[in-house]
Amino acid sequence: MTSKFDKVRAEQLEYNAKREKGYREKALKMYPWVCGRCAREFTHKNLSELTVHHVNHDHDHNPSDGSNWELLCVYCHDEEHTKFENLVRYGSTSETEVKPATFNPFADLKAKMNSK
Structure with a gap:
């Protein structure tokens, strides 16, 4: 039996993965891997x-021209x-001024x- 929390969390993780896959794939095709x-x-x-x-810093603002994206390593991000x-x-x-x-x-x- 799954709790309500587990269900909501699973839905959120699925949504995040789906959303990220879209703009991530586009950005990786658009920009050099640097x-x-x-x-x-x-x-x-x-x-x-x-x-x-x-x-x-708005993860829902994903213009198709990539103007709101930049590729950063995990440390710089x-x-x-x-x-x-x-x-x-x-x-x-x-x-x-000091x-x-x-x-x-x-x-x-x-x-x-x-x-x-």
Whole structure:
């Protein structure tokens, strides 16, 4: 007897596999088997380590011209999603201007050393 959870999970896994197969196959035909970040090259032997990344992070946006896809190795893909999660969690990743420090902890050091 399967639980409701098992049934829903199986349906979701089937849906994900079906959806992924469509755009993955198209992207692999469209683009060279090279990671878009680290330039690692792939063959049939290690092709399972090459993923299709959705540039706008919307897995349901799959235009036929491939404009929302890029091929990334599993490591670069993970890094890309970590950067996106950090952007969502912490805000903008653009650097803010860092002003120079004005406090000098050694300002009176010479005078203190001479006083001993």
